[in-house]
Amino acid sequence: MANTPRFSVNRRAFLAGSAAFLATPAIAQSVDGAATTEMERDLSQAVRRNISSFRTLDWRPYFSNLNNGAILVDIDSRALHYWAENGDYRLYPSSVPLSEDLTRRGRTSVTLKDPSPDWRPTPSMKERNPEWPDYVAPGPDNPLGTRALHLSWTYYRIHGTHDTRKIGRRSSNGCIGLYNEHIEELYALAKVGTQVLLI
Template sequence: MTRPLLTRRAALGAGAVTLFAPAIVRAGTQDIPMAEQQAIVAPQERANISSFREIDWRDHFDNLDKVTLIADTVSKALHYWAVDGADYRLYPTSVPRSPELTKTGYTEIVRKKVGPSWTPTASMIEHDPSLHPMPPGPDNPLGTRAMYLSWPAYIIHGTHDTRKIGRKSSSGCIGLFNQQVEELYELCPIGTQVKLL
């Protein structure tokens, strides 16, 4: 009894057929209008919330004797701890479009404002000359609440444009949904310790 030998040429041929089979099958549909062809659907990506990483305040602060915020620009999340850790909350955020647009490190909340007005910085106007100061209202980029940090022009604020949350979309600030910044605003007194990383 003789056994067929698997030659290198046969193996390469079998591999090519396997590799190009989807294209060959698809080629048979070239005369069918695209609207009538079966859709090729990419696998669904996981929602942004699954990308949040765990942050422990102990890795960044010596104690929790003040309300504490850590803004994680990598996973686009703001972590909140009440004094002594009695309450912990996590909020999705927008973050700066690029690392050079924001500072990282330690700061604190020095001022708070309900219904903030907005004034673009000189660098924003240089980038987009159509920008102009805006009073409080539905078109204001700072949303309904603003908490100003000790660094000039850096703010934790709301946004009316909910598409920005979960994205690199700001000019340096940390943005939250208006409903969530309103909740956080009530929880964070002036002097709240903050770290941006």
């Protein structure tokens, strides 16, 4: 019986091959079946939407210092970046406002840390959704989740959510939402006075 060559793949080779495959530009099929590729676009104009790609970007030049820490929310990528005074870095996927008219951009800061937030809809929210309750006490049904960081802008917060489907989407009425476990971590790191920039 003739010896047939054996093909063996170790874990390292498999992972390297998978990474190379995933790095290859994908070809997307349009509705009419014509092939298009990302390579056809001007990549300098492309918006980075893959959250993992933000790990290599340094947003700190937006801040003159890291006193009290710094939070940057990138609305387009739906990501919240946090730097501690010592330079430690965290990245969290987030929910962002539903529409541009509900979106506020610019500089603000954390003015209050709320360990057990309750919720009242703003007057404009109540106008758009009259069926909403006037008040929701802290707990599992609270739209602000388990923690909230109040910003200097009236009604704006960075808060948790029990509805995990909202994260990574345009789904809020103006606030920035995080998974409850992420807001609890950020809550422990942030201080009253932490700089916040929404871009």
